[in-house]
Amino acid sequence: MNAHGAGEPLVRLQDVTFAYGAEPVLQDVTLAVRPGAFTGVVGPSGSGKTTLLRLLLGTVRPSRGQVTRAAGTAVSYVPQLETVNWNFPVTAAECVLMARPQGRLAPWASRAERAEVAGVLERLGIGGLGRRHIRELSGGQQQRMFIARALLRQPRMLLLDEPTSGVDVRTRHELLELLAELNRDGLAIMLTTHDLNGIAARLPHLVALHTRVVATGAPAEVITPEVLTRTFDARMEVYQHDGLPVVIDRYRPLRPSSVERAS
Amino acid sequence: MSGLLAPYQYEFFVKGLLVATLAGGLCGLVGVYITLRGMSYIGHGLSHAIFGGFAAASVISFNYFLGAGIWGLASALAINRVTRKRAIGADAAIGVITTASFALGVALLTKFGNRGPSFDAALFGSILGVGDSDVLVIAGVTLVAVAVVLLRYRALLFSTFDPEVADVSGVRVARVDALLMLVLSLAILATLTVIGVTLVAATLVIPAVVARMLTNSFSRMLWLSTTIGTACGFVGMNASYHLDVPSGTTIVLTGAVLFGAVLAVTGGGRLRRTAGLDDHAAPPAGATPMPARSQAR
Numbered sequence: 001m002n003a004h005g006a007g008e009p010l011v012r013l014q015d016v017t018f019a020y021g022a023e024p025v026l027q028d029v030t031l032a033v034r035p036g037a038f039t040g041v042v043g044p045s046g047s048g049k050t051t052l053l054r055l056l057l058g059t060v061r062p063s064r065g066q067v068t069r070a071a072g073t074a075v076s077y078v079p080q081l082e083t084v085n086w087n088f089p090v091t092a093a094e095c096v097l098m099a100r101p102q103g104r105l106a107p108w109a110s111r112a113e114r115a116e117v118a119g120v121l122e123r124l125g126i127g128g129l130g131r132r133h134i135r136e137l138s139g140g141q142q143q144r145m146f147i148a149r150a151l152l153r154q155p156r157m158l159l160l161d162e163p164t165s166g167v168d169v170r171t172r173h174e175l176l177e178l179l180a181e182l183n184r185d186g187l188a189i190m191l192t193t194h195d196l197n198g199i200a201a202r203l204p205h206l207v208a209l210h211t212r213v214v215a216t217g218a219p220a221e222v223i224t225p226e227v228l229t230r231t232f233d234a235r236m237e238v239y240q241h242d243g244l245p246v247v248i249d250r251y252r253p254l255r256p257s258s259v260e261r262a263s
Numbered sequence: 264m265s266g267l268l269a270p271y272q273y274e275f276f277v278k279g280l281l282v283a284t285l286a287g288g289l290c291g292l293v294g295v296y297i298t299l300r301g302m303s304y305i306g307h308g309l310s311h312a313i314f315g316g317f318a319a320a321s322v323i324s325f326n327y328f329l330g331a332g333i334w335g336l337a338s339a340l341a342i343n344r345v346t347r348k349r350a351i352g353a354d355a356a357i358g359v360i361t362t363a364s365f366a367l368g369v370a371l372l373t374k375f376g377n378r379g380p381s382f383d384a385a386l387f388g389s390i391l392g393v394g395d396s397d398v399l400v401i402a403g404v405t406l407v408a409v410a411v412v413l414l415r416y417r418a419l420l421f422s423t424f425d426p427e428v429a430d431v432s433g434v435r436v437a438r439v440d441a442l443l444m445l446v447l448s449l450a451i452l453a454t455l456t457v458i459g460v461t462l463v464a465a466t467l468v469i470p471a472v473v474a475r476m477l478t479n480s481f482s483r484m485l486w487l488s489t490t491i492g493t494a495c496g497f498v499g500m501n502a503s504y505h506l507d508v509p510s511g512t513t514i515v516l517t518g519a520v521l522f523g524a525v526l527a528v529t530g531g532g533r534l535r536r537t538a539g540l541d542d543h544a545a546p547p548a549g550a551t552p553m554p555a556r557s558q559a560r
Contacts, residue, residue, distance in 0.1 A: 057431050077431045088299060088424050089475055089484045098421040099432060107416030107482070133479035153432060 007035045010073045010157050010188055011056050016065035018051055024063070025051045027212050033157060033190055038183040040200045041192045042222070043209035044232050049192040052209065053077070053159045056190065076150030078160040081142055086135045092145045093117050093130030099152035120148045124178065140171035144178070151182075158182070160191040164199055172198050196223060196247045219245055270504040279393045279457060283500035283510060284493055285401045286454035289408055290463070291470035291492020293450045295485050296443055298471040299423050304354060305342050307464035308361030310451050312338035314386075314460045315364030318371040328400060332452050338364060339444035365460075387459040387509040397456050404453040408446050412485070415439065420481060457500070459511035469518035470495060473525050491521065 009032035018026045026048040033039065033056065041049050054060045055067055057077055069075075076099075096117045097109055109117070121127050124144040129137060137145060143163055150158055163179075164172045176199065183189050193199040200206055206222040208214040208231040215227040223245040228236045237248040270276040297306050316334020320327050342357050412419065421429035422439045430436045451463050458466055474488035499514030506513060 059427065059430055075431070077428055079425065079428055085424070088481075089479050090420075090424060090481045091479065094420075094481055095424070098417065098424065098429070100417065105414055107413055149428075 008070060009034050009068075010070050011075070012066075012068045013052075013055060013062075014066040014068070016055060016062040016067060018048075018055060018060065019063050024211065026055070026209075029065070029209075029213055031207060031213060031216065033188055035156065035188055036183065036186060037188045037190065037205065038180070038203055039190045039205045039207060040203040041190065041207045041209055042194070042196060042200050042231065043192075043214075045194075047210045047231070049209055050161055053161055053190070053192060056157075056159060073157060074153055074155040075157045075159060076153050076155035078143070078146045078150050078158065078163060080161045080165060081139065081146075082162075082165065084134075084142075088134070090134055091130065092121065092126070092132050092134060092137060092141075095134055095145055096120065096130075096149045096152055099149045116152065117148075120151055121145075124148050124151075138171070139167040140174060143167065143171075143175055147178070147182075155187070157188040157190070160189070162193060163191055164193060164195055169198070176202060196228075201244045201246070223247060267501070267505075270501070275391065275393060276500075276504060278395070278398055279391075279510065280497065280500045282393050282397050282401050282454075283457045283496040283514060285405050285496070286457055287466060287470070287496020287499070287514060288489050288493035289401065289405045289450050290454060290458075290466040291474075291488040291490070291495075292408055292412060292485065293443075293447055294467035294469075294471040294492070295474070295488045296419060296423055297447065297467050298475070303464065303468045304357055305339075306447065306451070306467040308342065308357040309335060309339055309447065310455065310460045310463040311365035312342075312361040313364075313448070313451055313455065315366075315368035315371075317455070317460075318368030322371045322375045328452060331455075332448065334364070335448040335452055336445060339448045340441065342444075386461050387511045389457070389459075389509060392456060397453075401453045404449045408450060411442060411446050415442065419443065457510050458514060459509065462511035462515045465515040465518060466492065466495070469515070469522055473518070473522050476525050476529055491518070495521065 012032040013029050016026060016029045017024050025046075029048075029052065041052060043049050051060065055062060057075055058067070058069070061067075093109075093114075097113060100113060118127065118130060121130055124147060126137070126141050126144050126148070129141060129145075134142065134145065147158075147160075160179075164175060167175065172195070179189055179191070191199075191203075201219045201223055203219065205217070206219055207216045208222050208227050210231045210233075214231045215222045221227075223238055225236060225238050228234075228238070228247065235250050237250055239246045239248065271280075294306070297303060313331050313335035316331035316338075317327060319325075319334065320330025323330075338360055341360055418429070418434045418439050421432065421434050422436045426436045429439075450467075454463055454466065470488045470492035471484070473491050474484045477487055478484050495514055495518040499517040500510055502513040502517060503510040
């Protein structure tokens with residue numbers, strides 16, 4: 001298996017363009033997610049990262065181009081923590097069990113379902129927290145809870161939108177370890193991130209996105225001054241440390257701002 | 264004691280009490296979903312919209328329940344569609360649709376007169392007009408609501424908590440939303456006679472908010488809210504007779520007193536739980552079932 005997976009693609013985007021209005025959010029995007037892939041999508045805000053995930057999920061349809069999925073490919077999705085209503089009256093176990101919406105007709109969980117939920121929470125290191133209200137979990141535990149919910153569907157592909165947004169360094173490391181372990185078990189993973197040093201540089205495969213795919217490949221091929229400049233419209237310096245690229249943000253706008261132009 | 268039981272000798276009161284108690288429980292049950300979805304205003308608006316249907320049905324001598332029901336359901340679906348599309352602000356759209364419908368109702372009744380329940384009764388509720396058909400209707404709607412909640416429990420919960428992920432996970436969110444709107448319309452329609460157009464929204468919201476202050480569990484909130492609504496309907500209806508004021512007002516005031524009592528006992532910290540009831544994480548624009556309109560990327 002290579003860095004971006006192997007075998008027939010689970011999902012393939014072919015020359016896909018997508019627009020919410022007149023202006024395309026994504027343009028002529030071609031990429032494939034293969035079994036065992038572990039890919040990070042980097043790009044500035046508004047570059048189309050979340051839209052790319054939605055296209056892979058099938059919740060939006062492309063304006064042009066084709067999205068094809070391998071038959072029987074279950075895809076799970078972990079949303080950004082910022083989008084969650086943490087005041088919603090639901091415990092961690094209730095939240096995980098939501099992944100079985102087509103389960104039995106009775107509203108309460110069966111003994112087998114309860115055991116299954118307990119098992120997946122245990123596997124993710126938050127066993128025993130099932131009865132806690134979701135707000136009473138730490139940021140890392142909340143993220144693990146949503147991954148547990150995603151795993152309960154036994155997906156072949158897991159998509160995560162900014163999974164490390166707003167979590168501390170230790171939690172970020174633990175989360176990355178957890179995802180790597182799931183990936184080693186055969187789960188294809190694609191996540192979006194703004195964190196070039198903490199996350200992107202540590203992933204086996206990256207996609208740099210700015211409406212179009214700017215570059216794909218290993219971090220050493222994508223995290224380069226040239227690619228980052230084209231992706232983020234800003235100058236960044238890249239150094240090597242312990243075999244990993246390290247990005248230093250020397251943000252200097254490439255174009256004069258409108259205020260400067262006006263003056 | 265005999266004074267308290269005095270109204271029970273009247274058949275109209277017993278029927279009214281039955282309808283009010285069922286109405287309280289029904290609104291308490293449905294209200295959980297309405298408040299958690301941040302749709303409290305839709306409940307308020309929908310009751311006003313249904314008044315337009317009530318007036319139109321009255322003017323053309325059409326069946327009251329059927330006319331107002333069709334009108335209400337159409338309004339509910341229109342509101343739901345507008346809320347999802349967000350072509351304009353949802354609150355503004357609801358304001359336009361429902362108040363226009365209410366205004367039309369007032370205009371029709373003023374111009375052509377009323378051939379059904381009285382204007383005041385429709386606005387504030389009354390037990391005087393409660394008949395056998397009202398009892399049957401509210402019992403039927405309650406059964407339907409309970410069946411929907413039990414049989415679609417997980418889909419309703421998932422699409423209320425996280426509609427975007429629910430959609431990805433195989434829940435037909437648009438259908439679930441439409442089903443909930445149908446149940447809400449039926450609930451408002453069935454409870455309108457005793458609670459009234461202007462007050463029905465409170466019976467949807469107050470029991471759910473009180474229940475939320477008492478628990479962190481969704482399943483417990485469901486039965487707590489239903490129980491609180493039922494109790495408010497029962498106590499409020501008795502109070503209505505003894506105080507000689509419209510039933511809707513006493514049912515709502517009973518709920519408000521209970522809210523104050525729970526707030527006093529549990530403290531402001533519990534109130535904060537309810538502060539986020541409107542923070543429903545609607546699917547970002549562009550995600551199914553919301554059409555891709557905004558520039559969220």
